Amino acid sequence: MKKIKVTVWNEYLHELQSEEIAAIYPEGIHGCIAGFLQAAGMETRTATLRQVDNGLPQDVLDATDVLVWWGHIAHGEVDDATVERVYRRVQQGMGLIVLHSGHASKIMHRLMGTDTVELKWRESSDKEILWCVMPSHPIAAGLPDEKIVLEEEETYGEPFGIPTPDELVFISWFSGGEVFRSGCCYYRGLGRIFYFKPGHETFPVYHDKAIQQVITNAVRWAAPSQHPPTVTGHVPEAWV
Amino acid sequence: MKKIKVTVWNEYLHELQSEEIAAIYPEGIHGCIAGFLQAAGMETRTATLRQVDNGLPQDVLDATDVLVWWGHIAHGEVDDATVERVYRRVQQGMGLIVLHSGHASKIMHRLMGTDTVELKWRESSDKEILWCVMPSHPIAAGLPDEKIVLEEEETYGEPFGIPTPDELVFISWFSGGEVFRSGCCYYRGLGRIFYFKPGHETFPVYHDKAIQQVITNAVRWAAPSQHPPTVTGHVPEAWV
Amino acid sequence: MKKIKVTVWNEYLHELQSEEIAAIYPEGIHGCIAGFLQAAGMETRTATLRQVDNGLPQDVLDATDVLVWWGHIAHGEVDDATVERVYRRVQQGMGLIVLHSGHASKIMHRLMGTDTVELKWRESSDKEILWCVMPSHPIAAGLPDEKIVLEEEETYGEPFGIPTPDELVFISWFSGGEVFRSGCCYYRGLGRIFYFKPGHETFPVYHDKAIQQVITNAVRWAAPSQHPPTVTGHVPEAWV
Amino acid sequence: MKKIKVTVWNEYLHELQSEEIAAIYPEGIHGCIAGFLQAAGMETRTATLRQVDNGLPQDVLDATDVLVWWGHIAHGEVDDATVERVYRRVQQGMGLIVLHSGHASKIMHRLMGTDTVELKWRESSDKEILWCVMPSHPIAAGLPDEKIVLEEEETYGEPFGIPTPDELVFISWFSGGEVFRSGCCYYRGLGRIFYFKPGHETFPVYHDKAIQQVITNAVRWAAPSQHPPTVTGHVPEAWV
Numbered sequence: 001m002k003k004i005k006v007t008v009w010n011e012y013l014h015e016l017q018s019e020e021i022a023a024i025y026p027e028g029i030h031g032c033i034a035g036f037l038q039a040a041g042m043e044t045r046t047a048t049l050r051q052v053d054n055g056l057p058q059d060v061l062d063a064t065d066v067l068v069w070w071g072h073i074a075h076g077e078v079d080d081a082t083v084e085r086v087y088r089r090v091q092q093g094m095g096l097i098v099l100h101s102g103h104a105s106k107i108m109h110r111l112m113g114t115d116t117v118e119l120k121w122r123e124s125s126d127k128e129i130l131w132c133v134m135p136s137h138p139i140a141a142g143l144p145d146e147k148i149v150l151e152e153e154e155t156y157g158e159p160f161g162i163p164t165p166d167e168l169v170f171i172s173w174f175s176g177g178e179v180f181r182s183g184c185c186y187y188r189g190l191g192r193i194f195y196f197k198p199g200h201e202t203f204p205v206y207h208d209k210a211i212q213q214v215i216t217n218a219v220r221w222a223a224p225s226q227h228p229p230t231v232t233g234h235v236p237e238a239w240v
Numbered sequence: 241m242k243k244i245k246v247t248v249w250n251e252y253l254h255e256l257q258s259e260e261i262a263a264i265y266p267e268g269i270h271g272c273i274a275g276f277l278q279a280a281g282m283e284t285r286t287a288t289l290r291q292v293d294n295g296l297p298q299d300v301l302d303a304t305d306v307l308v309w310w311g312h313i314a315h316g317e318v319d320d321a322t323v324e325r326v327y328r329r330v331q332q333g334m335g336l337i338v339l340h341s342g343h344a345s346k347i348m349h350r351l352m353g354t355d356t357v358e359l360k361w362r363e364s365s366d367k368e369i370l371w372c373v374m375p376s377h378p379i380a381a382g383l384p385d386e387k388i389v390l391e392e393e394e395t396y397g398e399p400f401g402i403p404t405p406d407e408l409v410f411i412s413w414f415s416g417g418e419v420f421r422s423g424c425c426y427y428r429g430l431g432r433i434f435y436f437k438p439g440h441e442t443f444p445v446y447h448d449k450a451i452q453q454v455i456t457n458a459v460r461w462a463a464p465s466q467h468p469p470t471v472t473g474h475v476p477e478a479w480v
Numbered sequence: 481m482k483k484i485k486v487t488v489w490n491e492y493l494h495e496l497q498s499e500e501i502a503a504i505y506p507e508g509i510h511g512c513i514a515g516f517l518q519a520a521g522m523e524t525r526t527a528t529l530r531q532v533d534n535g536l537p538q539d540v541l542d543a544t545d546v547l548v549w550w551g552h553i554a555h556g557e558v559d560d561a562t563v564e565r566v567y568r569r570v571q572q573g574m575g576l577i578v579l580h581s582g583h584a585s586k587i588m589h590r591l592m593g594t595d596t597v598e599l600k601w602r603e604s605s606d607k608e609i610l611w612c613v614m615p616s617h618p619i620a621a622g623l624p625d626e627k628i629v630l631e632e633e634e635t636y637g638e639p640f641g642i643p644t645p646d647e648l649v650f651i652s653w654f655s656g657g658e659v660f661r662s663g664c665c666y667y668r669g670l671g672r673i674f675y676f677k678p679g680h681e682t683f684p685v686y687h688d689k690a691i692q693q694v695i696t697n698a699v700r701w702a703a704p705s706q707h708p709p710t711v712t713g714h715v716p717e718a719w720v
Numbered sequence: 721m722k723k724i725k726v727t728v729w730n731e732y733l734h735e736l737q738s739e740e741i742a743a744i745y746p747e748g749i750h751g752c753i754a755g756f757l758q759a760a761g762m763e764t765r766t767a768t769l770r771q772v773d774n775g776l777p778q779d780v781l782d783a784t785d786v787l788v789w790w791g792h793i794a795h796g797e798v799d800d801a802t803v804e805r806v807y808r809r810v811q812q813g814m815g816l817i818v819l820h821s822g823h824a825s826k827i828m829h830r831l832m833g834t835d836t837v838e839l840k841w842r843e844s845s846d847k848e849i850l851w852c853v854m855p856s857h858p859i860a861a862g863l864p865d866e867k868i869v870l871e872e873e874e875t876y877g878e879p880f881g882i883p884t885p886d887e888l889v890f891i892s893w894f895s896g897g898e899v900f901r902s903g904c905c906y907y908r909g910l911g912r913i914f915y916f917k918p919g920h921e922t923f924p925v926y927h928d929k930a931i932q933q934v935i936t937n938a939v940r941w942a943a944p945s946q947h948p949p950t951v952t953g954h955v956p957e958a959w960v
Binding site for chain 1: 864
Binding site for chain 1: 571590591592593594595598599600601602604606637639641643644646655656657658666667668669710711712713714715716717718719720
């Protein structure tokens with residue numbers, strides 16, 4: 001079987017600006033994620049915001065089966081042309097995994113058609129429990145438990161400004177009283193999109209084995225299948 | 241506008257067996273619910289388990305636009321023939337509001353096609369917060385807040401053995417660490433079904449104004465519309 | 481009950497450019513639609529492309545419960561600022577009914593997050609039969625039949641570049657061999673959107689009583705409900 | 721990778737009663753389907769109605785990853801105990817592919833919660849075109865075209881008495897004027913279900929390569945994944 005080609009994109013600013021965060025992710029969040037995906041048998045590369053073309057020129061995207069996206073404090077720095085290229089590739093079948101504060105990215109807004117920036121948030125190191133509400137979903141495969149407990153995370157709360165998910169895999173509980181739809185699948189064009197909430201930069205979330213399993217499963221789920229050829233536009237002749 | 245005809249069905253055993261519960265609901269849970277629905281302009285009647293035909297003979301069901309269902313400790317006492325009558329009427333367009341432990345009723349199993357008895361539960365008087373995740377839904381109309389706080393309730397937890405709701409209106413948070421899909425809409429045949437979690441018999445939940453608003457809205461939402469006539473079965477002739 | 485305030489927007493070019501089309505819609509497509517909506521008890525106004533601000537300045541949109549949209553040959557002439565204003569109002573709860581070739585409008589793309597321009601089309605005066613696949617839906621209420629037959633219409637065919645509808649009410653059959661998801665409901669933010677396929681400018685589609693019934697129902701369905709107040713953004717305090 | 725274990729169940733009456741049908745399926749419909757699934761790398765067995773326990777005793781079901789179901793004129797002969805065993809296994813994760821007139825089977829009714837027997841039908845050898853409306857779905861993978869044309873088939877028409885599909889993959893067009901949701905995915909408990917319309921016994925539908933591809937894909941899609949362990953019932957202790 002051919003390896004899935006994954007590009008892990010990271011804003012890559014927190015790690016350069018904070019020693020604490022750099023200590024958690026010495027190779028950057030992108031390096032950490034690419035590491036466990038590679039260990040799972042995927043062909044990985046990384047890209048970051050301040051590279052030319054935000055690290056995502058057309059040829060890189062054309063060679064990408066699934067794009068993983070982590071961004072937080074510089075969504076506005078992502079070129080509109082980059083957003084357009086990513087959007088186009090998702091419509092053509094590229095998978096997209098949007099992590100944590102990536103909910104507020106330009107590409108998430110573009111693909112959802114709603115104000116996905118909208119949610120409640122609080123940095124109070126609350127406990128988060130992600131409950132799996134669709135255990136048969138491929139994205140939950142192989143998890144050792146029906147819940148993932150993160151002792152400290154940023155809190156997100158409803159209402160979350162997303163369309164109703166095509167499949168809702170996880171709902172999070174927070175010790176401060178919030179709930180959040182934290183694992184959401186969408187189909188857009190030929191592409192599949194998974195939004196996954198965990199991953200605040202000040203906690204070692206992406207070192208958690210269960211979190212790694214979910215992201216690995218999500219990449220497999222979002223990898224393009226060999227879709228039938230389709231025709232759109234003017235069809236002058238009837239079929240019958 | 242014609243009044244909506246609602247039949248409120250209650251097992252009506254707890255209130256007869258426990259003075260504490262009778263003190264909360266002196267006219268029975270059915271009496272309480274019928275009371276606030278009538279005050280909202282509906283034409284109500286009540287029915288209980290140990291009446292002839294479980295209080296739901298065909299003529300009562302035929303005269304019912306929306307049936308509200310509360311049962312807990314005697315699901316097995318409901319006649320299969322009653323379940324069949326209710327099922328048939330839902331397919332024909334009668335609305336059905338299933339409350340609290342009604343998730344484990346025969347009719348809920350029958351209409352969902354899954355083991356709806358399955359969920360976690362605990363009677364520990366945990367706090368429940370119901371968060372509205374679809375504020376534009378008619379069932380949330382007029383609520384004074386985006387959340388409903390119940391200081392003490394029975395805890396229910398995921399995984400809940402339901403099919404994916406056609407519309408998910410509320411998700412509950414519990415102080416013990418659980419989440420629960422607590423307000424779920426389904427379409428079955430010509431009927432609309434709303435499952436709503438709150439209502440443990442030992443707490444005065446149905447006296448809560450916001451809970452009353454949700455149930456009132458749900459009855460309105462589930463009331464049958466004037467559907468177009470449909471044809472099924474053998475159609476010997478083509479349409480063109 | 482307060483009247484629903486509807487603004488019917490039309491590109492209004494075909495009617496000025498073609499005597500044939502003007503003969504079908506002497507008051508413009510917008511005039512025809514506003515007419516039957518007014519007769520149904522709504523408060524209507526109209527707006528057209530080449531008015532200042534495309535006829536949709538902020539104050540008009542602020543006074544609009546539901547916006548009906550018909551456009552075809554000049555989608556590119558709609559100002560981006562107009563699209564932004566309409567988008568913003570939909571997120572806030574304004575209903576939107578997109579008709580026929582409005583599938584290719586900027587606002588439809590913006591709200592769906594997909595290439596909604598994509599579909600098959602052919603102007604061969606094929607017969608179209610719209611089959612109602614969700615007879616219990618409020619948008620089908622009061623229709624005299626389970627199908628609507630249009631003797632001549634433009635053909636649209638799948639694959640249609642939309643996300644999976646939240647509710648699919650109609651599927652069309654065409655004599656040339658195509659099928660099409662022709663009545664599609666979506667929830668976006670606090671707003672409800674209904675896409676309805678019929679309405680090619682060269683046929684008197686909007687004079688059809690059943691088509692008028694569907695659009696009238698859709699406006700009622702999409703009218704904003706009184707949603708609970710919601711809080712998003714930074715919430716410094718826990719709820720418990 | 722471990723082979724998927726498939727049991728192909730067939731009523732197996734038509735083939736014994738009609739020389740014409742026996743000529744199309746000399747090894748029975750079950751033999752034909754098991755044949756191409758085996759050729760696709762699966763471990764197959766067959767079972768038929770008039771075997772002991774309808775050919776589906778507990779040990780056979782326990783050793784089945786995905787069950788394929790074809791029945792037509794003898795749904796009533798299937799033991800209720802068999803239905804119960806199949807239902808139970810689906811809730812536990814067994815996949816189920818229901819073909820053609822299997823829509824009227826006891827197990828389909830049981831799992832859907834609606835009158836799935838309801839649809840229009842006509843044996844007039846109309847042409848059927850199955851249009852793929854979700855080309856990115858794994859069940860459409862590898863198809864050579866966006867549509868499957870069957871020159872002669874039994875006609876089915878809407879309204880079809882099913883709940884809204886969790887995923888709708890195919891919509892059929894018929895030359896007599898009908899449309900039909902002909903490829904429908906459902907999640908029930910831990911199991912995945914795919915209903916696929918084609919397969920009237922008097923036409924060689926299951927010899928069609930594209931139809932075989934869809935069924936093969938569906939079996940792969942419905943094969944159980946390794947779900948996380950879940951806990952339901954009384955949980956005396958809070959998680960936090």
